[in-house]
Amino acid sequence: MTRFSAFELFRQGLTGQSGWKPQWCSPEPKAAYDAVIIGGGGHGLGAAYYLASQHGLRNIAVLEKGWLGGGNTGRNTTIIRSNYLFPESAGLYDHSVKLWEGLSQELNYNVMFSQRGVMMLAHTVHDVQVFQRHVHANRAAGVDNDWLTPEEAKAYCPPLNISDNMRYPVLGAALQRRGGTARHDAVAWGYARAADRLGVDILENCEVTGIVRNAQGAVEAVETTRGRIKTPKVGVSAAGHTSVVLGMAGVRLPLESFPLQALVSEPVKPVFPCVVMSNTIHAYISQSDKGELVIGAGTDIYTSYTQRGGLHISQHTLEAICELFPQFRRMRMLRNWGGIVDVTPDRSPIVGKTPVQGLYVNCGWGTGGFKATPGAAHTLAWTIARDEPHPINAPFTLARFRDGFLIDEAAAAAVAH
Amino acid sequence: MLVIACPYCGPRPEIEFAHGGEAHIARPQDPSSLGVEDWTEFLYMRANPKGLHAERWRHIHGCARFFNALRDTTTDQFVATYRTGEPRPDLTTAVKA
Numbered sequence: 389m390t391r392f393s394a395f396e397l398f399r400q401g402l403t404g405q406s407g408w409k410p411q412w413c414s415p416e417p418k419a420a421y422d423a424v425i426i427g428g429g430g431h432g433l434g435a436a437y438y439l440a441s442q443h444g445l446r447n448i449a450v451l452e453k454g455w456l457g458g459g460n461t462g463r464n465t466t467i468i469r470s471n472y473l474f475p476e477s478a479g480l481y482d483h484s485v486k487l488w489e490g491l492s493q494e495l496n497y498n499v500m501f502s503q504r505g506v507m508m509l510a511h512t513v514h515d516v517q518v519f520q521r522h523v524h525a526n527r528a529a530g531v532d533n534d535w536l537t538p539e540e541a542k543a544y545c546p547p548l549n550i551s552d553n554m555r556y557p558v559l560g561a562a563l564q565r566r567g568g569t570a571r572h573d574a575v576a577w578g579y580a581r582a583a584d585r586l587g588v589d590i591l592e593n594c595e596v597t598g599i600v601r602n603a604q605g606a607v608e609a610v611e612t613t614r615g616r617i618k619t620p621k622v623g624v625s626a627a628g629h630t631s632v633v634l635g636m637a638g639v640r641l642p643l644e645s646f647p648l649q650a651l652v653s654e655p656v657k658p659v660f661p662c663v664v665m666s667n668t669i670h671a672y673i674s675q676s677d678k679g680e681l682v683i684g685a686g687t688d689i690y691t692s693y694t695q696r697g698g699l700h701i702s703q704h705t706l707e708a709i710c711e712l713f714p715q716f717r718r719m720r721m722l723r724n725w726g727g728i729v730d731v732t733p734d735r736s737p738i739v740g741k742t743p744v745q746g747l748y749v750n751c752g753w754g755t756g757g758f759k760a761t762p763g764a765a766h767t768l769a770w771t772i773a774r775d776e777p778h779p780i781n782a783p784f785t786l787a788r789f790r791d792g793f794l795i796d797e798a799a800a801a802a803v804a805h
Numbered sequence: 806m807l808v809i810a811c812p813y814c815g816p817r818p819e820i821e822f823a824h825g826g827e828a829h830i831a832r833p834q835d836p837s838s839l840g841v842e843d844w845t846e847f848l849y850m851r852a853n854p855k856g857l858h859a860e861r862w863r864h865i866h867g868c869a870r871f872f873n874a875l876r877d878t879t880t881d882q883f884v885a886t887y888r889t890g891e892p893r894p895d896l897t898t899a900v901k902a
Binding site (some may be wrong): 631640692693789 | 820841851876878
């Protein structure tokens with residue numbers, strides 16, 4: 389595997405950039421692995437990478453039913469932040485932000501992490517109270533978050549309309565300066581390349597069709613479209629399809645899967661300096677390095693696996709965008725699409741063990757899984773390797789629903805659902 | 806936008822409706838006798854099927870009444886809608902008829 393560097397770029401330039409090799413190989417599945425990860429998005433590939441790099445498990449595989457990063461990793465709006473309310477969440481999401489900060493160097497792959505700031509707008513008295521509570525809670529937990537007046541918000545994001553004759557005028561904003569965006573494909577590819585270099589088998593077009601358990605009830609193998617694979621440990625990072633996959637092992641989950649839509653505009657010159665989100669009027673927006681405005685909507689109201697949604701949902705979001713940023717009223721939208729997000733009752737994820745021995749799950753990220761990619765993958769790998777919770781993911785067990793220790797982040801989840 | 810056939814009002818656009826989650830989850834007859842696992846199942850665990858799903862809808866901007874529907878979550882196509890209290894339609898006989 390060639391290491392990426394300025395020198396290597398120059399050296400390859402001498403031969404017309406024709407000597408680059410594929411970034412990961414496509415091996416045939418082996419009959420048995422020490423551990424198998426189901427789901428080849430950022431979360432699954434990251435878990436495989438950390439299993440190999442930090443826990444010494446090299447005989448492992450990632451099974452992906454389609455292509456790498458083709459699910460929610462490639463469908464989200466790439467927003468990264470950690471301004472959640474409760475200390476448990478601050479631990480998990482800020483762990484993730486810290487890993488993001490060093491990820492390009494660690495993977496030797498530019499994930500284009502850009503800490504341009506995430507600004508969340510308040511439009512009502514209730515919003516102001518909730519966000520100020522978040523700002524104080526975040527600062528107490530060591531997470532940066534500042535309260536801005538409408539004038540300060542406009543100074544940070546000049547396209548913002550702060551006039552008081554809007555239907556929902558901007559009354560203030562919470563700004564996390566360490567928040568930002570990253571390049572979604574690069575995250576999946578970077579983890580895949582780094583994991584492949586450590587000996588992980590990455591098996592695309594390999595859909596899991598069954599989970600086989602032995603007489604004691606523990607995981608013994610998985611059935612796939614490319615044959616049976618024996619393994620004592622299975623980690624599931626299947627996002628919207630987690631209920632389906634864990635159903636194969638007879639495990640029921642407190643999840644419902646909803647379509648979440650996003651859309652991008654035609655590319656334009658740099659006009660938008662940060663990420664802006666508005667929970668109340670259902671819109672979030674940033675500009676990609678390619679120049680497209682990346683816009684996200686709220687979830688559709690019904691559960692579905694269709695990866696699309698109603699046009700009236702995106703229309704509702706665009707109405708909000710046009711009111712907040714009048715200069716975008718004549719922009720044309722290029723594409724819209726949907727991803728399937730698995731939502732828990734308390735809007736917090738489930739990361740850890742399941743009632744089945746050898747079966748581990750990383751799910752329930754709802755509308756906000758991308759930001760947590762490194763942190764979720766890192767702590768899931770720990771749990772798979774040691775068969776015990778990591779201190780950071782310990783509060784996010786499946787058992788919290790039975791025991792009543794819910795972590796209610798509905799207000800911080802930002803997307804209406 | 807989906808067109809949903811309210812059993813009381815007929816077909817109406819989706820924006821008139823609210824989604825009420827999985828149907829046929831009966832409230833326990835004797836709550837005080839329920840164990841913690843049963844409460845977890847009742848309150849939180851959901852089938853979330855990929856395929857045919859029995860779910861509650863409410864015609865909030867119409868008659869405001871709840872009803873149930875069978876919908877395929879892989880196509881979003883409604884197979885049947887029926888009134889609250891009626892049993893889930895048996896599709897095997899529906900196809901024959």
